[in-house]
Amino acid sequence: MATMKTVRTGAQNQIEIVEAERPAPGPKDALVRVRACGICGTDTFFLHMGGAPFGPGGSMVSLPLGHEPAGEIVAVGAEVTGLKAGDRVVVNPQGAPSGIIGCGGPLGGMSEYLLIENAEVGTSVAVFPDHVPFDVAALNEPMAVALHCVNRSEAKPSDKVVVFGAGPIGLGATIWLKLRGVEHVVVADVLPERLETALAVGADAVVNSATENVTERLTELHGGAANALGQPRAGTDIYIDAAGAPAVFDAVIGAAKWGARMVMVAVQKKSDAIDLGGMLRSELTLIASQGYPSEIFEVTPQLVEHQQRFARLISHRVPFAEAERAFALAMTPGAAEKVVVTFDE
Known part of the structure; x- marks a missing residue:
């Protein structure tokens, strides 16, 4: 069984890096190898609570984290069109039918691999050009x-x-x-x-x-x-x-x-x-103003065009091997502006 590492909420104010089964895409799905994922205030909110109150009677349950991923397609299902292995993509975390990626659903973007259910360009993912760094592309959602x-x-x-x-x-x-x-x-x-x-x-x-x-x-x-x-x-x-x-x-x-x-x-x-x-x-x-009813991929072309300007928002780029340090930075008031976790090429 192929495995991967993924970040979940642990005890209050702590993450857990766990070994999980690597997803296998179905005929309508795609598999993304995550190359960068930003840390959002929502991630730290769940960490401060020690999870989310989604269990029986409102009990706390552990959640996979990360809803700001960018990566590359490594496999596509037989029925997927418009995507191929090697394409660089940003993700719509609200486009997953099983639940919002990294915000209560069973999938999290702070993982080595991410399953894109019902993969469709313009709905669940958008492709961006090779000259845009993955860390800048990970700013797409915020x-x-x-x-x-x-x-x-x-x-x-x-x-x-x-x-x-x-x-x-x-x-x-x-x-x-x-x-x-x-x-x-x-x-x-x-x-x-x-x-x-x-x-x-x-x-x-x-x-x-x-x-x-x-x-x-x-x-x-x-x-x-x-x-x-x-x-x-x-x-x-x-x-x-x-x-x-x-x-x-x-x-x-x-x-x-x-x-x-x-x-x-x-x-x-x-x-x-x-x-x-x-x-x-x-x-x-x-x-x-809540979320992005239509804007999730409207931003992508301008993010590409003005990438150097948007890159200034990133204060810290931290390797996935140091994920605990990355989340500690994000949870410390005034310690960081925007933390993006990067994955090995």
């Missing part, structure tokens, strides 16, 4: 999340936008906003090194929200405006929350002009009551 957020914002070139949170999603949103032609994009974060990366990928200005007054700084950058009561506010049109911190809502409500929009893409942490009165005084529109 960049789809970021693109959906920007699409939800309906940002126009004339809009003034601020992105809270210079992690991978916030930086990805910054890139998409600039590629969309948005005139002025500000990024706010509390870590100076992340703000440096924001400028490197195209942000027009940055705000250190740990040391600067956000409303005053945005007013300097975007001009002055007012809320419905005529109280002075920043001229910012769109606020994107890619941080998920309660302080972001407070900052937005304190700065938002009449008719401003806020897009919430970050997973929200528990917070105190939101100032609904403040939202009312600005007629602030709150827009939620």
